[in-house]
Amino acid sequence: MPLDPVELTLDLTASRQHLIRCRLRFTPTHQAMELRLPVWTPGSYLQRDYVRQLQNLELLQAGEAVPLVRREPSVWTAQLEHLLPVEVHYAAMATELTVRTCHLDDDHASLALAALALQVNGARWAPHHLQLLLPDGWQPFVPLPFLNGPSEHRWIADSFDQLVDTPVEAGPHRWHGFVVHGVPHRWVCWSAVGGNPDPLLERHPQLLDDVAAVCSACCRLMGEAAPAAPSYLFVLHLLERGFGGLEHDNATVLQYGVEELAKPGGYRRFLQLVGHEYLHQWNVRRLRPAELTPIDYDRPTVVPSLWFAEGVTSYYDQFLPRLAGIGTDAGLLDDLGAEISRYLLTPGRLLGQTLRQSSQEAWVKLYRQDAYSGDNQISYYLKGAVMALVLDLRLRRAGSSLAVVLRELWQTRGRWRRGYSEVDLIDAFGAQLPALRDQLPAWLDGLEDPPLHEALGSVGLVLMPHPDSAPATGLLSAASASGLSAQKVARHSPAEAAGLCVGDELIALDGWRLRKPGDLSQRLQEGHKHTLTIGRHGKLRALTLQPTTPAVKSWSLQVDPGCSAAALALREQWLQVVPC
Numbered sequence: 001m002p003l004d005p006v007e008l009t010l011d012l013t014a015s016r017q018h019l020i021r022c023r024l025r026f027t028p029t030h031q032a033m034e035l036r037l038p039v040w041t042p043g044s045y046l047q048r049d050y051v052r053q054l055q056n057l058e059l060l061q062a063g064e065a066v067p068l069v070r071r072e073p074s075v076w077t078a079q080l081e082h083l084l085p086v087e088v089h090y091a092a093m094a095t096e097l098t099v100r101t102c103h104l105d106d107d108h109a110s111l112a113l114a115a116l117a118l119q120v121n122g123a124r125w126a127p128h129h130l131q132l133l134l135p136d137g138w139q140p141f142v143p144l145p146f147l148n149g150p151s152e153h154r155w156i157a158d159s160f161d162q163l164v165d166t167p168v169e170a171g172p173h174r175w176h177g178f179v180v181h182g183v184p185h186r187w188v189c190w191s192a193v194g195g196n197p198d199p200l201l202e203r204h205p206q207l208l209d210d211v212a213a214v215c216s217a218c219c220r221l222m223g224e225a226a227p228a229a230p231s232y233l234f235v236l237h238l239l240e241r242g243f244g245g246l247e248h249d250n251a252t253v254l255q256y257g258v259e260e261l262a263k264p265g266g267y268r269r270f271l272q273l274v275g276h277e278y279l280h281q282w283n284v285r286r287l288r289p290a291e292l293t294p295i296d297y298d299r300p301t302v303v304p305s306l307w308f309a310e311g312v313t314s315y316y317d318q319f320l321p322r323l324a325g326i327g328t329d330a331g332l333l334d335d336l337g338a339e340i341s342r343y344l345l346t347p348g349r350l351l352g353q354t355l356r357q358s359s360q361e362a363w364v365k366l367y368r369q370d371a372y373s374g375d376n377q378i379s380y381y382l383k384g385a386v387m388a389l390v391l392d393l394r395l396r397r398a399g400s401s402l403a404v405v406l407r408e409l410w411q412t413r414g415r416w417r418r419g420y421s422e423v424d425l426i427d428a429f430g431a432q433l434p435a436l437r438d439q440l441p442a443w444l445d446g447l448e449d450p451p452l453h454e455a456l457g458s459v460g461l462v463l464m465p466h467p468d469s470a471p472a473t474g475l476l477s478a479a480s481a482s483g484l485s486a487q488k489v490a491r492h493s494p495a496e497a498a499g500l501c502v503g504d505e506l507i508a509l510d511g512w513r514l515r516k517p518g519d520l521s522q523r524l525q526e527g528h529k530h531t532l533t534i535g536r537h538g539k540l541r542a543l544t545l546q547p548t549t550p551a552v553k554s555w556s557l558q559v560d561p562g563c564s565a566a567a568l569a570l571r572e573q574w575l576q577v578v579p580c
């Protein structure tokens with residue numbers, strides 16, 4: 001028996017109240033009816049409790065109100081007397097401007113449907129219809145097929161999962177179309193910073209060609225003649241500041257800051273973000289960890305291989321502009337060096353978490369950073385990308401590559417939507433290089449660095465340290481309402497030895513008033529015992545701060561001019577990215 005569709009109508013006309021009025025209509029299949037709102041959205045591993053934005057939920061059947069019982073914060077049940085169609089009315093506040101939440105104002109709407117779509121028991125695999133009611137002059141951008149035609153603003157999703165995977169953007173926006181290997185793509189930008197009509201396109205008139213080239217480069221990396229999606233929608237929020245993206249099967253929502261765009265390499269990094277999210281249509285959306293197959297929207301799911309999903313994608317995103325013929329080798333090495341530098345300057349990689357633990361603890365650590373996070377965690381994006389680099393170079397020395405492993409997993413699992421376990425991953429690497437069957441699990445479970453310097457040496461690259469100009473204290477300070485305060489205190493540092501705590505007011509050094517961050521560093525002398533006057537809980541204290549030799553401020557990746565011919569040849573092959 002085909003299941004009747006569930007119809008979700010979202011009225012976006014109360015834009016000044018930032019209120020989305022929702023109506024869910026369906027024919028129940030059980031008299032014991034249950035409604036559940038997801039607590040998270042796939043791709044962003046944090047329990048968001050979208051229910052906190054919901055209000056005025058009521059259930060009607062044949063025009064009569066039916067009492068709902070709240071079983072859990074995001075779960076309601078009702079005992080129905082019959083199986084006639086029902087309507088659920090509710091509203092949701094939409095005031096959070098991120099790629100994974102809802103935002104509605106006079107300028108536009110950006111919706112994450114995990115925050116709005118109630119799952120009806122027995123209807124997860126039923127078709128879901130989506131209808132939008134829009135303010136005058138607005139256009140909808142929805143990566144779903146139309147139910148009837150474009151004028152109706154109604155779309156059809158083949159399941160609840162496809163509905164939740166649908167980002168919705170609407171507003172008086174202009175859009176642009178382009179084709180990648182026969183597949184239609186749409187590009188729509190909402191500029192929060194004004195500009196007519198699209199400041200990014202104005203500054204980079206070749207933008208759409210560049211984006212199409214990056215999309216094509218992703219296909220080449222995957223060894224595919226066309227994208228995995230039957231059509232694709234790019235939504236960009238151009239903000240004053242911001243960086244982020246969320247991947248979907250057939251779409252992505254991106255946020256990028258005009259301040260970042262204006263920096264050297266800012267446009268190249270923007271294209272990396274585009275490539276990162278686009279590559280996810282394979283890695284993580286269709287080639288998906290078994291733990292997310294199917295997705296449990298009700299609670300966090302521990303995924304030990306997020307390092308592969310995000311780290312491998314982060315590694316390749318740096319190569320994609322160059323593979324698309326846009327970037328240069330020098331730009332690529334700059335970006336790789338900056339990423340490795342961030343990694344090497346994060347003590348948490350040696351003190352806090354292994355790569356597997358970082359993946360497993362995503363839900364409670366990566367998205368919940370505090371002043372101490374650098375000491376007790378390492379991002380699975382960052383160490384995952386370093387691991388991908390080490391694996392790629394190890395495999396290339398053996399005549400294979402990381403791209404071969406990725407393609408193999410895609411062909412044997414992702415293409416068929418068969419989830420992969422950690423064992424499948426290790427097997428895929430071991431099939432290319434048997435030594436990795438033992439080495440890879442040890443690297444995933446170790447607090448030490450994978451053999452990074454050896455890997456870089458194999459392609460004639462070296463890491464150059466750049467020391468700080470000021471003596472080291474391990475203290476990071478920032479301007480605060482009262483002047484200057486301690487923002488971070490590094491583990492095993494002079495600041496820690498002095499007894500400083502995050503939040504301390506930094507008042508004076510050797511009797512000299514401190515007012516801004518530079519005031520402290522310019523008075524420090526290596527080995528000297530300074531008296532630092534601080535304020536804590538309303539009382540002054542005098543601490544002894546003894547700085548040490550300047551620490552490494554950053555690392556850069558440089559070509560070793562004396563490297564062997566074999567290393568040079570391997571480097572050329574590695575920079576081609578795509579397997580021969």
Ligand SMILES: [Zn+2]
Binds near residue numbers: 277280310
């Ligand atoms: Zn990602």
